[in-house]
Structures are given as C-alpha cells and as structure tokens.
Amino acid sequence: MTSKHILVALLEDKPGVLNRMSSVFRRRGFNIENVNVIDTINLGDSSLTNLTRVTIVVSGSKAMVTQLKRQLEKIIDVVKVSEIPAEGEA
Template sequence: MKHTLSVLVEDEAGVLTRIAGLFARRGFNIESLAVGPAEQMGVSRITMMVPGDDQIIEQITKQLYKLINVLKVQDITEVPCVERELMLIKVNATSANRSEILELVQIFRARVVDVSEDSLTVEVVGDPGKMVAIVQVLSRFGLREIARTGKIALTRESGVNTEYLKSLQSKLQ
C-alpha cells in the first residue's frame, strides 16, 4: 500500500539529503516527493508517497524523528485531505485534431499554456487519478513530453472525507 507522509522540517541546507540518505540506507523507496515552504517562516513541508505496510511506515517515522531537523511526521493516508498534483503534457496537435484535443482539455478542466504549429502544451492540476486519466485520453494523439510534480496534501480541517462521499454518491446512482 502507498502511504502519504507529511513531514515538517527546519529549512536548512542538507535536510533533504539526510532524509533521502535515510531512505536509501534502509532500502526504502520514495515514489513521489514535493518540498516547499510551510506556513511558518524557516519551516518546510515535505510530502512523500512511500510504499509499504503499516509496520514499515512506523519504522520510517521513527527513523525520521531521529534526524535533528525533523519537527513533525504525520501519516495522512487515511486522514481526510486535499491532494493535488501539477502536470505539464506536450501533445502532438495537427489542424485536423486540435479542436478535439481542446475539447478534451476543457472536460478535464485543464488549460493550454503553449501552442505551436504541431503541438499543444497542457497544464493539469488535480488528484493523481485525474493525471492518469488525462494521460490515457491524450496518448492516442502522441505524447511528446510529460513533467509531473509529486503529490502535495493538506489535511481537511472540516474532517470531511470527500473520497468517502464520492463512493457513497456512486453507490446511490
């Protein structure tokens, strides 16, 4: 199972290197990694997707807390969260299929950020499932390049689990 870890660290040189080294030494993989400033000055938030069972995640958490610059580690996998990724996709676009691609881009609430004679670059923001879906739909036109950020996430203060609500709604339909 993939777990989402939210780690608050002191914003100092070498922190990310120490965390990556910890994972490498213990043979753990990081599937997705996003780092940026947090709400407090001098603190950064690292959001990582890590495969493993609960025991492995508990071990990783304990090891992370041993690093001096780590302030807080939270497994937010089962916690109601707002999750987003950003992806840029460069897709082949001829005059014959450009309008069809533009329609698909609108359906996914994505936007075109660059146009050339034979390609379109599309910006997509959303949950990881949306990223997979739009790649699948646009792949028939020929994908030239893809750049994708790691997942970022914040817990929902409301406590509302939208994934649970979506599953209930689909059962009712």
C-alpha cells in the same frame, strides 16, 4: 501487506536537510514514489516559519512505514512527521 503511504514532514529550512531525509529512505531500503517540497512561507500559515514541508509517497507494510516514520523523527532537523490517509482510505 504492502500499500501506499503518504508522509508529511516539517523540516527546519537548512542546507542539506533534504539529503538527511532522503538518506534515511536509502539506508532503510524505501523507494520514494513521489516527493513534493515547499517552503512553508508559501503556505500562508504564520505559525510555520523557517520550515520546509515535504510530502512523500512510499510503499510498504504498516509496520515498516511506522519504523520509517520513527527513523525520520530521529533526524534533529525534522520537527514533525505525520501520516495522512492515502487515496482510498477513510
């Protein structure tokens, strides 16, 4: 069953890192519906330095999105990926 998923990724703040990430979406056949990128310096959390936070909305089955998440986690410059509940979920 296809539904919307929100993935939040913390990336090392390095040139080309967004390309690495979007390349996985392209390669694995996912369409990015919405993307938001922010340097974590603007989040006011001192535990997050030299990082970029990317929030992405994609559609797909749960299994497909789990696979996508694992592929993203394989990127060396990706520090962490988590899924947050999409609208309408608990």
